[in-house]
Amino acid sequence: xxxxxxxxxxxxxxxxxxxxxxxxxxxxxxxxxxxxxxxxxxxxxxxxxxxxxxxxxxxxxxxxxxxxxxxxxxxxxxxxxxxxxxxxxxxxxxxxxxxxxxxxxxxxxxxxxxxxxxxxxxxxxxxxxxxxxxxxxxxxxxxxxxxxxxxxxxxxxxxxxxxxxxxxxxxxxxxx
Ligand SMILES: NC(=O)c1ccc[n+]([C@@H]2O[C@H](COP(=O)([O-])OP(=O)(O)OC[C@H]3O[C@@H](n4cnc5c(N)ncnc54)[C@H](OP(=O)(O)O)[C@@H]3O)[C@@H](O)[C@H]2O)c1
Numbered sequence: 001x002x003x004x005x006x007x008x009x010x011x012x013x014x015x016x017x018x019x020x021x022x023x024x025x026x027x028x029x030x031x032x033x034x035x036x037x038x039x040x041x042x043x044x045x046x047x048x049x050x051x052x053x054x055x056x057x058x059x060x061x062x063x064x065x066x067x068x069x070x071x072x073x074x075x076x077x078x079x080x081x082x083x084x085x086x087x088x089x090x091x092x093x094x095x096x097x098x099x100x101x102x103x104x105x106x107x108x109x110x111x112x113x114x115x116x117x118x119x120x121x122x123x124x125x126x127x128x129x130x131x132x133x134x135x136x137x138x139x140x141x142x143x144x145x146x147x148x149x150x151x152x153x154x155x156x157x158x159x160x161x162x163x164x165x166x167x168x169x170x171x172x173x174x175x176x
Contacts, residue, residue: 007034008062009050011041022053029056038062040089041168044078051082062087062130066097066118067158068165071127088122090167091129092142102161106154112144119145121158 007028009021025037038060039050051058061079065071065088079086092098098114107114115131115138122129123146133139150158 003032004034006036006038006060008038008040008060009042012039012046018049018053022050026055036060038087044075047078047082047084058082058084060085060087060128062089064088064090064166064168065122065127066091066093067100067103067121067161068093068097068163069167070159070161071122071125076125076127086127088127088129091122091131092118093165093167096165096167100161102157106150106157109154110148112148113141115142116145116148117150117154117158119143120148120150121155124150124155 007025009016009025025034028034029037036059037054037056039047039058040062042050042061042063047058047061061075061084063071063075063086065086071086071088076086078084092115097103097118100114103114103117107117110117119129119131119142131142133142
């Protein structure tokens with residue numbers, strides 16, 4: 001492989017220094033090794049700071065999103081206003097969200113799998129997803145979620161999940 005479509009700054013840990021990290025990403029893009037630059041697990045302040053330093057546009061911020069950790073309006077509107085795609089990782093919450101009563105109820109109503117409902121719920125909010133599956137059966141099932149259109153009752157039911165759970169947490173992971 002000579003280049004990738006999109007290279008992410010994975011997590012703003014202590015090793016992340018915008019003045020060092022981001023120019024290196026610009027250089028990688030200038031050399032043609034990546035077409036685009038993204039970030040992951042950035043809150044709005046970190047995102048705004050990175051946009052100041054980077055020459056390349058930030059095309060995506062990949063963050064954990066599912067009904068137990070729903071996307072906030074503030075993050076979605078920031079992304080919409082700055083042409084950054086808010087990409088959801090772990091959209092199934094590594095399987096935990098498949099068992100939520102609200103998700104199962106919507107799945108039973110449409111006679112579809114809970115995974116499809118979870119993907120449809122994010123797609124409905126214009127959020128692209130990266131999920132993971134070990135075999136083609138799960139990949140095909142999950143992809144088919146893009147064809148499911150939720151109605152207001154479905155949305156209200158899933159938005160009504162009150163429990164909060166962040167599966168991936170480092171240093172308080174403040175994005176919102
Ligand atoms: N940027 C970050 O900090 C970060 C952090 C974590 C993850 N990620 C990325 O997010 C992506 C996915 O995250 P993830 O693996 O944590 O969680 P996930 O996609 O929410 O869940 C994966 C789990 O769900 C199961 N599954 C997948 N499709 C299914 C279906 N249709 N029906 C039933 N079960 C299904 C998989 O089982 P099988 O394996 O049996 O198919 C696997 O156990 C990965 O690409 C990862 O790189 C990014």
